[in-house]
Amino acid sequence: MHPATPVSFLWLIPALPAFGVLFNVFLGRRAGHAAVSLVSPGVVGGAFVAAAYAFTRLLALPPGSALAERLYPWITAGTLQVDVAFRIDALSAVMVLVVSGVGFLIHVYSVGYMHDDPDYVRYFTYLNLFTFAMLVLVLADNLPLLFVGWEGVGLCSYLLIGFWYDKDASAGKKAFVVNRIGDAGFLLGLFLLFWNLGGGAHSLSFDEIAAHARQIPAGTVTAITLLLFVGATGKSAQLPLYVWLPDAMAGPTPVSALIHAATMVTAGVYMIARLHFLYVLAPLSMGVVATVGALTALFAATIGLMQNDIKKVLAYSTVSQLGYMFLGVGVGAFSAGVFHLMTHAFFKGLLFLGAGSVIHGMGGEQDMQKMGGLRAYQPITFWTFVAATLAITGIPGFAGFFSKDEILAQAFSSPHGSVWLWLLGAIAAGLTSFYMFRLLFLTFFGECRADEHVRHHIHESPAAMTMPLIVLAILAVIGGYVGVPEHWLWGNRFAAFLEPVLGAPPEAVSAGAATEYLLMGASVLVALIGLGVAYQFYIVQPGLPTFLAWKAQGAYNLIFNKYYVDEIYDLLFVRSTVRLSTWLWRFFDVGIIDGLVNGTAEAVGANSGLWRRWQTGNVQQYAASMLLGAMAILGYFALRR
Amino acid sequence: MSAVPVEWFLVLAALLFTIGAVGVLVRRNIIVIFMCIELMLNAVNLVFVAFSRQLHSMDGQVVVFFVMTVAAAEAAVGLAIIIAAFRNRETVNADELNLLRW
Amino acid sequence: MSPVLFVILAAMLIVSALGVVLQRSPIRCALALVTTLFVLAVIFLFLDAQLVAALQVIVYAGAIMVLFLFVIMLLNLQQDVRAMAWLGARVVAVLMGSLFLLAAVRFFVYPLAPRLGPGMGGAPPEGFGSTEQLGQRLFTHYLFAFEITSVLLLVAIIGAVVLAKRKLA
Numbered sequence: 001m002h003p004a005t006p007v008s009f010l011w012l013i014p015a016l017p018a019f020g021v022l023f024n025v026f027l028g029r030r031a032g033h034a035a036v037s038l039v040s041p042g043v044v045g046g047a048f049v050a051a052a053y054a055f056t057r058l059l060a061l062p063p064g065s066a067l068a069e070r071l072y073p074w075i076t077a078g079t080l081q082v083d084v085a086f087r088i089d090a091l092s093a094v095m096v097l098v099v100s101g102v103g104f105l106i107h108v109y110s111v112g113y114m115h116d117d118p119d120y121v122r123y124f125t126y127l128n129l130f131t132f133a134m135l136v137l138v139l140a141d142n143l144p145l146l147f148v149g150w151e152g153v154g155l156c157s158y159l160l161i162g163f164w165y166d167k168d169a170s171a172g173k174k175a176f177v178v179n180r181i182g183d184a185g186f187l188l189g190l191f192l193l194f195w196n197l198g199g200g201a202h203s204l205s206f207d208e209i210a211a212h213a214r215q216i217p218a219g220t221v222t223a224i225t226l227l228l229f230v231g232a233t234g235k236s237a238q239l240p241l242y243v244w245l246p247d248a249m250a251g252p253t254p255v256s257a258l259i260h261a262a263t264m265v266t267a268g269v270y271m272i273a274r275l276h277f278l279y280v281l282a283p284l285s286m287g288v289v290a291t292v293g294a295l296t297a298l299f300a301a302t303i304g305l306m307q308n309d310i311k312k313v314l315a316y317s318t319v320s321q322l323g324y325m326f327l328g329v330g331v332g333a334f335s336a337g338v339f340h341l342m343t344h345a346f347f348k349g350l351l352f353l354g355a356g357s358v359i360h361g362m363g364g365e366q367d368m369q370k371m372g373g374l375r376a377y378q379p380i381t382f383w384t385f386v387a388a389t390l391a392i393t394g395i396p397g398f399a400g401f402f403s404k405d406e407i408l409a410q411a412f413s414s415p416h417g418s419v420w421l422w423l424l425g426a427i428a429a430g431l432t433s434f435y436m437f438r439l440l441f442l443t444f445f446g447e448c449r450a451d452e453h454v455r456h457h458i459h460e461s462p463a464a465m466t467m468p469l470i471v472l473a474i475l476a477v478i479g480g481y482v483g484v485p486e487h488w489l490w491g492n493r494f495a496a497f498l499e500p501v502l503g504a505p506p507e508a509v510s511a512g513a514a515t516e517y518l519l520m521g522a523s524v525l526v527a528l529i530g531l532g533v534a535y536q537f538y539i540v541q542p543g544l545p546t547f548l549a550w551k552a553q554g555a556y557n558l559i560f561n562k563y564y565v566d567e568i569y570d571l572l573f574v575r576s577t578v579r580l581s582t583w584l585w586r587f588f589d590v591g592i593i594d595g596l597v598n599g600t601a602e603a604v605g606a607n608s609g610l611w612r613r614w615q616t617g618n619v620q621q622y623a624a625s626m627l628l629g630a631m632a633i634l635g636y637f638a639l640r641r
Numbered sequence: 642m643s644a645v646p647v648e649w650f651l652v653l654a655a656l657l658f659t660i661g662a663v664g665v666l667v668r669r670n671i672i673v674i675f676m677c678i679e680l681m682l683n684a685v686n687l688v689f690v691a692f693s694r695q696l697h698s699m700d701g702q703v704v705v706f707f708v709m710t711v712a713a714a715e716a717a718v719g720l721a722i723i724i725a726a727f728r729n730r731e732t733v734n735a736d737e738l739n740l741l742r743w
Numbered sequence: 744m745s746p747v748l749f750v751i752l753a754a755m756l757i758v759s760a761l762g763v764v765l766q767r768s769p770i771r772c773a774l775a776l777v778t779t780l781f782v783l784a785v786i787f788l789f790l791d792a793q794l795v796a797a798l799q800v801i802v803y804a805g806a807i808m809v810l811f812l813f814v815i816m817l818l819n820l821q822q823d824v825r826a827m828a829w830l831g832a833r834v835v836a837v838l839m840g841s842l843f844l845l846a847a848v849r850f851f852v853y854p855l856a857p858r859l860g861p862g863m864g865g866a867p868p869e870g871f872g873s874t875e876q877l878g879q880r881l882f883t884h885y886l887f888a889f890e891i892t893s894v895l896l897l898v899a900i901i902g903a904v905v906l907a908k909r910k911l912a
């Protein structure tokens with residue numbers, strides 16, 4: 001690893017969105033819609049330009065270099081000496097480009113989508129704030145600063161999910177609380193790491209941790225990595241802490257696109273990729289990560305099959321795709337996981353924005369059962385949506401194919417992987433294909449099932465919304481070509497780019513081109529099967545799904561109700577916690593603290609109630625008191641002699 | 642001038658002062674109370690003049706000068722207050738002017 | 744001053760002071776106070792405080808008491824049914840007064856007085872108590888106090904005018 005090259009412009013990247021926040025907070029109301037529509041996307045666009053410039057600078061340097069900038073010392077407390085410092089190496093370059101680029105597109109989209117919302121300015125304030133926090137997260141040179149960004153995006157997630165809080169803010173609360181549980185794990189991992197880094201001052205920068213990693217006892221490393229992974233399950237919505245993400249669909253759709261598809265939820269994956277040198281030292285944790293990822297992928301896919309709300313399907317799809325990313329990093333294929341992160345940002349962001357376009361055109365309707373035949377009304381939305389669907393289902397030639405395929409291949413062949421993991425992933429891929437094509441067919445094909453009145457108003461979305469769709473569609477198509485398999489075209493340039501930072505992809509246990517092609521064929525096959533079944537169910541025989549649901553009612557109800565996980569959590573954890581906190585509130589807060597404060601006031605009042613009787617209003621009595629006092633003083637002096 | 646010792650004057654002044662103080666505490670009419678206050682001030686004046694004579698220093702008489710001035714000012718303002726109070730309450734009875742009561 | 748003269752003057756003083764406190768009608772109290780002031784002025788004369796005595800008559804008896812009488816007449820007071828506080832208050836007041844008097848005399852008058860200064864017996868310096876001498880002290884040593892007092896008087900005038908004014912409308 002080459003030493004980092006110091007530069008002085010990295011601070012611009014997060015600073016521009018921060019400026020956007022300040023602008024919106026102080027001048028937004030007065031400056032008006034048009035100004036905010038220019039400034040907020042503009043600052044993110046500016047951040048992207050700065051990031052692109054940094055990327056070109058990085059490319060000019062030898063592989064494995066990094067650009068670094070140290071802003072100022074932040075924590076100086078004994079052995080803990082943490083700086084606010086930014087770093088762009090291959091990994092964070094990818095992340096920062098994705099965050100700022102996709103973020104910019106979503107900002108532009110929001111200009112159109114949120115146009116009629118009375119809280120327009122507040123929305124962009126939060127959106128810029130989120131972008132700032134996310135950029136801090138990916139640019140951070142050290143783990144505590146990463147955590148600052150981590151918390152920041154959690155906060156903004158709460159603010160944005162609960163954006164329409166006058167309607168209902170409980171989804172935002174749920175997101176925040178569940179995230180906090182994960183964050184507790186993260187913090188414990190962080191403390192444990194700091195504790196075990198040995199003597200001397202520590203900045204907890206990634207370079208430093210990498211240098212000291214081998215000195216930490218094996219069991220401790222496992223504990224640290226597992227705890228950090230708990231944080232990742234919260235932030236990136238894996239089992240068991242995924243429950244907030246489907247509910248988060250209560251927020252505006254561009255928010256779902258940005259936060260819950262392209263950026264925030266990927267923070268967990270990024271964190272593990274960043275700390276890969278720790279994870280490779282703890283095979284147990286890797287196994288846990290991979291297993292949880294694979295199980296989540298399958299679990300969420302099954303739920304997504306049956307949902308009727310378009311956004312809920314996409315939400316569960318996100319959880320499932322995140323599972324793939326964790327599966328990737330869990331088997332040691334760090335660059336594959338990051339690759340899928342990038343392509344997922346493209347196509348899932350596009351899917352959400354497309355869904356937003358549909359919802360916008362349908363006047364707010366989100367139930368797919370009331371949609372249908374929309375391809376005639378919203379052609380641009382339709383074609384971009386098709387591109388995204390092809391990408392996510394892994395149809396060859398599109399972005400998702402390359403990234404998902406690589407993960408599955410690594411799951412099968414890596415020393416950390418196994419056949420079973422591959423199988424879970426493959427089945428999930430088939431389900432993914434099915435539910436995505438189901439969504440496509442239900443929404444865009446067939447008879448339009450909307451009311452007369454709604455149907456008259458269906459229109460294609462304005463340019464502010466369709467332009468980002470088109471850009472993302474292009475990326476969804478071509479984005480995968482940076483990472484084609486080894487022997488094709490120019491090989492996996494993406495992995496090569498990331499290799500100095502993330503290490504080489506694991507040595508395949510059962511190598512060989514034949515196995516690889518076999519696996520590739522298998523994933524294409526399941527994708528096509530999914531397509532076929534969906535076609536059958538929703539185009540050819542529309543009555544079939546209902547019939548099957550009726551036939552297998554028990555199973556259907558179970559899955560449709562998300563396996564009752566929320567209800568179970570409520571019963572097991574939520575109710576008792578609420579009861580405990582209510583009791584604590586009553587006992588301590590109201591009883592003791594309020595009692596002390598109010599009691600003090602009452603005591604003072606009672607005391608003065610006693611003494612006020614001295615004020616009789618009778619001046620002569622006052623004079624008598626004065627005389628008495630004067631005599632007492634004189635007496636004292638007299639008797640002193 | 643001759644052999645009247647200064648203590649006699651002081652005792653006289655003390656007596657005068659006491660009479661004034663008792664008057665302040667006992668009378669009901671505010672104006673009379675005020676007059677008793679003037680009595681007390683005069684007792685103090687007597688002490689100053691007596692000591693001035695005792696110490697052969699003019700400073701005591703200067704102080705008496707000031708006391709008189711201040712007493713004049715105080716009487717003026719005090720009587721103005723009494724007039725204002727009388728206008729409000731139609732009484733100069735100290736017992737009835739007890740608005741500052743708790 | 745001979746002791747006999749002192750005793751006569753002292754008696755007059757006490758009698759008129761008691762008159763102030765014990766008379767029922769406010770006018771009579773005022774007149775008793777005027778008498779007290781005059782007797783006091785005479786005592787001042789015998790104590791070689793000529794200017795002060797003159798001022799006593801002019802300012803105190805001549806201005807302040809006149810003011811008092813104006814106010815009494817302005818308010819046109821009827822005689823109060825009860826001129827004094829209730830018995831208990833009277834008893835306590837007299838008690839406290841006596842206590843004060845005894846304490847003052849015992850602890851302050853006799854211990855302090857004899858040790859101070861040249862004494863009553865000796866003749867005072869030339870011009871003691873005269874206007875020149877008072878003026879000397881006043882306009883040199885006590886100049887600042889003098890100036891401040893003039894401001895005080897100004898404040899008192901304004902205050903009195905404002906307080907006693909009839910509210911407009």
